[in-house]
Amino acid sequence: MDSQGLASYFEFKNVNWPDLWAATWETVWMTVVSVAIVAILGLLLGLLLYETSDSKSFAVRALNWIVALFVNVFRSIPFIILIVLLLPVTQVIVGAITGAKAAIPSLVISAAPFYARLVELAFHEVDGGVIEAADAMGATKWQIVYKVLIPESLPALVSGITVTAISLIGYTAMAGAIGAGGLGQLAYTDGFQSYNNAITLAATAVIVVIVFVFQYLGDFSVRKIDKR
Amino acid sequence: MIEFKQVSKTFATASGQVDAVKNVDLTINAGEVYGIVGFSGAGKSTLVRMLNGLETPTSGEVIINGKRIDNLKGKELRDQRKKIGIIFQHFNLLWSRTVLENIEFPLELIGVAKEERHKKAKHLADLVGLGERINAYPSQLSGGQKQRVGIARALATDPDILISDEATSALDPQTTDEVLDLLDEINEKLNLTIVIITHEMHVIRRLADKVAVMENGQVIEEGPVSEVFTHPKEELTKRFVSAEVDTKQTTDVKQVVANLLEKNPQGKLVELKFHGQQVERPVINELSKNFPELEISILEGSIHQLADKGTIGSLFVQLVGPVEQIKEALTLLEKLEVEAKVIEHG
Numbered sequence: 001m002d003s004q005g006l007a008s009y010f011e012f013k014n015v016n017w018p019d020l021w022a023a024t025w026e027t028v029w030m031t032v033v034s035v036a037i038v039a040i041l042g043l044l045l046g047l048l049l050y051e052t053s054d055s056k057s058f059a060v061r062a063l064n065w066i067v068a069l070f071v072n073v074f075r076s077i078p079f080i081i082l083i084v085l086l087l088p089v090t091q092v093i094v095g096a097i098t099g100a101k102a103a104i105p106s107l108v109i110s111a112a113p114f115y116a117r118l119v120e121l122a123f124h125e126v127d128g129g130v131i132e133a134a135d136a137m138g139a140t141k142w143q144i145v146y147k148v149l150i151p152e153s154l155p156a157l158v159s160g161i162t163v164t165a166i167s168l169i170g171y172t173a174m175a176g177a178i179g180a181g182g183l184g185q186l187a188y189t190d191g192f193q194s195y196n197n198a199i200t201l202a203a204t205a206v207i208v209v210i211v212f213v214f215q216y217l218g219d220f221s222v223r224k225i226d227k228r
Numbered sequence: 229m230i231e232f233k234q235v236s237k238t239f240a241t242a243s244g245q246v247d248a249v250k251n252v253d254l255t256i257n258a259g260e261v262y263g264i265v266g267f268s269g270a271g272k273s274t275l276v277r278m279l280n281g282l283e284t285p286t287s288g289e290v291i292i293n294g295k296r297i298d299n300l301k302g303k304e305l306r307d308q309r310k311k312i313g314i315i316f317q318h319f320n321l322l323w324s325r326t327v328l329e330n331i332e333f334p335l336e337l338i339g340v341a342k343e344e345r346h347k348k349a350k351h352l353a354d355l356v357g358l359g360e361r362i363n364a365y366p367s368q369l370s371g372g373q374k375q376r377v378g379i380a381r382a383l384a385t386d387p388d389i390l391i392s393d394e395a396t397s398a399l400d401p402q403t404t405d406e407v408l409d410l411l412d413e414i415n416e417k418l419n420l421t422i423v424i425i426t427h428e429m430h431v432i433r434r435l436a437d438k439v440a441v442m443e444n445g446q447v448i449e450e451g452p453v454s455e456v457f458t459h460p461k462e463e464l465t466k467r468f469v470s471a472e473v474d475t476k477q478t479t480d481v482k483q484v485v486a487n488l489l490e491k492n493p494q495g496k497l498v499e500l501k502f503h504g505q506q507v508e509r510p511v512i513n514e515l516s517k518n519f520p521e522l523e524i525s526i527l528e529g530s531i532h533q534l535a536d537k538g539t540i541g542s543l544f545v546q547l548v549g550p551v552e553q554i555k556e557a558l559t560l561l562e563k564l565e566v567e568a569k570v571i572e573h574g
Contacts, residue, residue, distance in 0.1 A: 133320035136280050137334045137385075138309035147336065151324040227365040228323045 008197040015202050019186065024206050026100045027182035030172045031210070034107035035165045041112040042164070043157070045071065046119020047145065053120075071113035079110050079171050083178065103180035107171055115164045122156035123149050155226040162218025166211055173207065183207050229421060230256040230279065230389070235288035235298075237274050237445075248274040249285070250445040256438075258388075261415055261422045263436030263453070265429060265468060271445035272425045276391055279423070280312045281305050292389070310338060313382030317394040319374040321366040327353060327377050328362040334384045352380040356410060372403035379410060383418070390414070392424045396431060408434045429472035433457065433534055441465045454534050458503040472532075485527060485544065485571070495548035497527075498558070501567040502541040511566055512545070519557050522549040544571075 045067065052064035077085070083106040087097050094102045126149055134148045150157070176184020183203040191200030237249040249271045256262045264272045277283040278290050278298060290298040297308050321330050331349035340348070353362050356376040366374055375395060382390055392411065396404040412435055415422055424436060432439050432453060440450040441464060449462045460466045489497055500511070516524055524545055531541035547554050561568040 127320070129316060129318050129320040130322055132282065133314070133316060134333075134337075136282055136309055136312075136314050137337055138306035139337050140306065143337055147333070148322065152322060154324065225324070228367050 008195075009201045011196075011198045012202070014196050014198050016190070016199075019190065020183075020199075020202055020206065023181065023183045023186040023203065024210075026180075027169070027172050027176070027184070027207070028210065030100050030103050030107065030175070030180065030182055031165060031169050031214075034104055034111065034168050034172075035161065037104070037108045038111045038115050038164060038168070039161050041108065042115030042119055042161075045112060045116035046123065047149075049116060049120040050123040050149075051141075053124075071116055074109055074113045075117070077110070079106070080174050080178075082106055082110050083175055098179035098181075100181045103172060103175040103182075106175065107168055110171060111164050111168050114167070115160060118160035118164070119157060122153040122160060125156060126152045155222045155228075158221050158225065159218060162214060162222075165214045165218070169207065169211055169214065229258040229293055230254075230423070231289075231291040232275070232278075233289040233291065235275065235278065235285045235290060237271075237278070237283060238286045247445050252288070252445075252447050254440060254447060254450070256421060256423060258421055259419050260438060261424065261436045263424045263426065263432040263439040264442060265426055265432055265439060266442035266464075267427055270442040272442045273393060274445075275442070276393065276423055276425050279389065279391060280309045280314065310334070310385050311387050312389045312391060313385070313387040314391040314393060315375065315378040315382050315395040317397050319366070319371075319378045319398075321374060321377055321381075323366050326363050326365055327358055327369070330366070330377050331380045331384055333381060338385065348384060349380070352383055355383075355414075356380045370403070371399050372406055375399065375403075375407050376410065379407075379414070383414070388421060390420050390422045392422065392426075394425055394427070397426070397428070404428075404431070405434075411435060429468045433472055433532060441468065454503065454540070457532075457534065457540055458501070489571075495523075495546050496554050497544065497546050497571040498561075499569045499571060500543040500545060500561065501569070502531075502543070503539070508539075509564060509566075511561070511564055514560065514564065515557055518560060519549070519553045522547055522553055522557060 048067055049064065049071070052060050052067065055061055055064070074082070083103075086106045086109065090102050090105050091097050093105050096102045130152060131144060131148055134144050139147065172180065172182050173184030173187070176182040176186070177188045179185065183206055187200045187203035190196055191203060232252050232254040235249055235252045236247065239246045239248055252271075252275060254275075264276065266272045274283050278285055279292065281297070281300060285298050288298075289296055292308075297305075300308055322333065325333065328346070328349050331352050332345045335345045335348060350359070350362065353359050356379050358373060358376050358380070361369065361373065366377065369377070378395070390411075395411075396407050399407060408431060411422065411424075414420060415435075422435070424431060426432065436453050438451065439453050439456050440447045441456070441462065442448065443462075443464050449456060449460070449465045456465060457469050457472075460469045485497065502511075512524060512526070515522065524547060527544040527546060529541065529543040531539060533539055547557060558568055558570070
């Protein structure tokens with residue numbers, strides 16, 4: 001198999017287009033599913049971090065400390081190590097250790113703590129005066145969360161999930177390299193291991209397009225909702 | 229209707245205990261516009277925030293309509309808060325909501341149906357003069373308009389009490405006057421009890437029936453505005469009042485007075501102070517009728533309208549003529565209940 005030379009990038013006859021298409025959908029599927037779970041989980045974790053910060057109660061401070069520790073530990077583990085580390089957990093949760101589905105637990109566990117931090121930051125950015133006003137009007141804690149905190153920090157929440165989604169696309173490629181499927185696996189096995197640079201280039205191009213689409217959707221939504 | 233009984237609040241800070249409010253006794257009657265004036269850090273904001281439980285007193289009692297409210301918690305506290313509207317210095321509107329949605333906010337909190345919410349919010353937007361801008365976002369409004377939204381929002385739940393926490397301090401003088409006019413109108417229309425916290429005596433003069441002056445956490449002087457303005461007792465009150473009333477008594481007036489004194493050393497310079505009904509009396513006319521030989525020249529004067537329809541004014545006049553006539557003129561002024569103070573030469 002001839003793999004040398006820049007011309008190899010353009011030997012598109014070697015690209016199996018239905019395979020590329022299938023891999024694209026696997027990547028999109030892994031990204032969308034993990035982003036959806038991360039958004040919910042991160043929002044809850046972030047809210048927990050926000051609500052438990054600056055408390056006078058020892059128990060609440062202890063809870064904040066535990067959540068923060070969990071977040072910091074999982075945020076520090078390099079993804080490629082985390083995915084290997086979590087193989088037994090994945091086996092228990094999904095019942096398999098390869099395939100797109102098997103990538104979801106590791107993707108979620110690595111990205112949710114990161115997004116939780118962004119959520120906490122976004123909530124802290126909300127004008128304290130507005131929260132006080134809602135408090136003075138007799139709002140319950142829960143009403144303050146869904147009528148003040150979330151709507152008033154929505155642009156930051158959306159741009160945060162955009163950043164998270166883009167790093168998740170990167171993670172799906174890494175997961176692909178160890179059997180999760182998708183464009184990462186295609187580029188690694190059909191491209192790199194088979195000396196087929198055109199496949200690697202095609203997979204790269206598609207990933208770049210996916211990233212651009214996510215970035216555009218995120219930016220567009222932020223512009224749409226930000227009335228400041 | 230509102231009573232503070234021996235209320236104190238102590239904050240523990242890094243540098244030790246701070247007495248924000250000390251032994252305050254205060255009664256505010258229903259329908260009154262009550263002003264609390266003082267410099268920042270005097271404790272006025274801390275005191276008033278006890279009315280809706282944003283602060284709790286360290287000791288003492290806060291009573292509204294016969295009900296003790298300083299120890300309320302949970303749902304009882306939230307229900308109490310809904311009866312008190314509050315407007316803030318920095319408006320505290322939700323930027324993510326339109327004018328109409330901001331006004332609807334407190335109604336949403338208590339679960340008023342959408343139709344009714346809309347109707348009420350529209351009515352309130354009209355009341356504060358923003359009927360045309362209900363779909364604008366706060367970022368598209370001027371400061372004065374934002375405060376109008378704040379006022380409409382505070383009125384949405386039909387509160388008995390409206391608290392204004394330095395509500396005009398971030399506005400320019402003209403906008404301040406507009407907002408004060410609006411508050412005045414609302415007080416008349418809705419017969420609300422309004423508690424105003426401010427450091428501007430101008431606001432008190434325009435709106436308040438009664439005033440309390442606070443310094444270092446204590447109420448140092450209290451009473452009807454006309455009384456406090458005309459006969460301030462404490463040093464701080466005098467400073468607040470004179471800053472407001474004698475705005476025109478600047479150095480050049482003093483210069484003019486000094487010049488006149490020099491030119492007419494034989495005459496007497498008299499400062500007349502009027503309050504209440506005396507402003508409308510033709511005092512100068514009386515003087516010139518009774519003492520035709522006296523030459524009366526008016527040097528400087530100012531009149532201020534108070535919210536409780538009282539008026540206070542001051543006038544500098546120079547009386548030139550025979551000494552006995554001047555003496556008799558001063559006696560006549562005394563009879564007319566005008567405070568007259570002879571300003572001595574030099």
